[in-house]
Amino acid sequence: MSMVSLMKLLSLFLLVVLLTPPPAVQGQLKIGFYNKTCSTAESLVQQTVASAFANNSGVAAGLIRLFFHDCFVRGCDGSVLIDSTANNTAEKDAPPNNPSLHGFEVIDAAKSAVEAKCPNTVSCADIIAFAARDSSALTGNISYQIPSGRRDGNISLSSEASANLPSPLSNASTLIKAFAAKNLTVDELVTLSGAHSIGVSHCSSFRNRIYNFSSTSQVDPTLSAAYATLLRLACPFNTSQSGNTTVALDLITPSALDNAYYKGVQLTLGLFTSDQALLTQANLSTAVNDNANNASGWATKFGRAMVQMGTTEVKTGTQGEIRKNCRVVNSANLGSIIGVDVKEEEEDESLMASM
16 A cells, blocks of 8 residues: 555544544433533424424424334434435435435434534434434424434445335235334334324325225225225326325324324224234234224323334444434545545545444
């Protein structure tokens, strides 16, 4: 390796060290993780989310879903926020996420506010977790504390999103397996499905239930016939006429994060195959009935399940990094800061990959 190349690598390494703050707690999450290093972090995120919600209440559903989709792929590490590049299609551009996943601009705004106050301190992964919690409070009056201390990953692959995220076409067995892989129980699966009480869906996610369902039925017989008629009106058979059309996930209380979702499932008003699948196994249907009959109990369980999901495969301590820009891993940022192209030599890339 030339002396010039060695100096570039040493400069990169020193800058990484300087920009990486020491963790307040090594190797674990903690409520109030940023109390000493950035005491206003959570309030800055809350203010950003509240402002966005005031302009468009639909952002709440997007931010809750963003948390779910982040945690289910490589754990809760902010990898869902990374932009695609010429050489890589990232998670956010995988079919389960594009074009339906949204809320990225709110995370960007929150990150900017936090960086202005506490540079290089608060991870993008934690900002997603805080934003989902704040969204739950705004749209469902569901309040809970969520531990923080997550660090950001630097890998984001479209193929992994497609492989790990449960599809709206999933049956009960597939759902149980997907959640178990993330150490989430059957009851947590049903509880977290209640997030479908807010937000919207494109026609493509449920078209299978309203057209050519089987050789004997045009419509899924587990879907309310009256509801199917409404859905067919909203989503004509000609996909070119309804490709960008969206409908509310919850017919009963579409703007409130509440247990009405479960009442809808009981009435065969679940929009997705995966929603109605919650009645196809006894352990799932029992949980549906319990949640439908106990609004406050479900709300409490929802907060707990969000906290549990937020521990999925997290990076803590000295793992990962604290991204300065949630859309770009720090190796790219550092290269632009000190004028080094981190891709110009294989040795440079190898060193950064090992950090």
